[in-house]
Amino acid sequence: MLRPATAQDLDLIKALWLAEERYIDPPEPLQIAEAAEAGLLFVWQLDDAVAGFAALKRWHPGVFSLAAVVSTKPGQGRxxxxxxxxxxxxxxxxHRLGLDTTYDNAKALHLFExxxxxxEGVMRECWQRPDGEWADCIFMAILKRDWQP
Structure with missing residues (x-):
């Protein structure tokens, strides 16, 4: 079940977000609290336990990006x-939900496809890993008309 994050969820979400440093940018200061206040931070809950989260950004009315998505339970990403x-x-x-992921994150590319x-395209050397390596990113999106519930 996906539900809006509450203040009690914020520390756990931050810990999960920071644990995924290889492929997800760490949150900026206040990003988690601001997303929660804007109604754009969600908790994935299974059997009364938090099993992940998703954070969105609103770029324009109707246009969102997936800032981070983390599932702690195997097989629950889809x-x-x-x-x-x-x-x-x-x-x-x-109307539109976009995201980007590094070119070598095969698991994420498969999940999103x-x-x-x-x-939709490649952004060359768009993300610098903690070891200093620059990685190309693949930009992806889905439009409401293409979404199949």
Whole structure:
């Protein structure tokens, strides 16, 4: 079940977000609290336990990006992404949901493609890893008209 994050969830979300440093930018100061206040931070809850989260950014009315998505339970990534899509395209009235991931994150690329995202382009050397290496990113998006609940 996807639900809005509460103040009690913020420390756990921050810990999960920071644990994924290889492929996800660490949150900027106040980013987690601001996303929660804006109604753009969600908790993935299974059997009364937090099993992940998703953070969105609103770029323009109806245009969202997936800032971070983390599932702690194997096999739950697809269900979490589909729940986020449903949230964006129904409750938030979204038209477009975009994201980017590094070119070598095969697991994420597969997950997003199997949930309807389309590759739209490559951003060369768009992200610098903690070891200093620059990585190309693949930009992907799904439009409401292409989404299949």
């Amino acid at each position: 269900a979490l992404v589909r729940a986020v899509q449903a949230q964006v395209f129904t409750a938030l009235g979204g 199997t949930t309807g995202f389309i590759r």
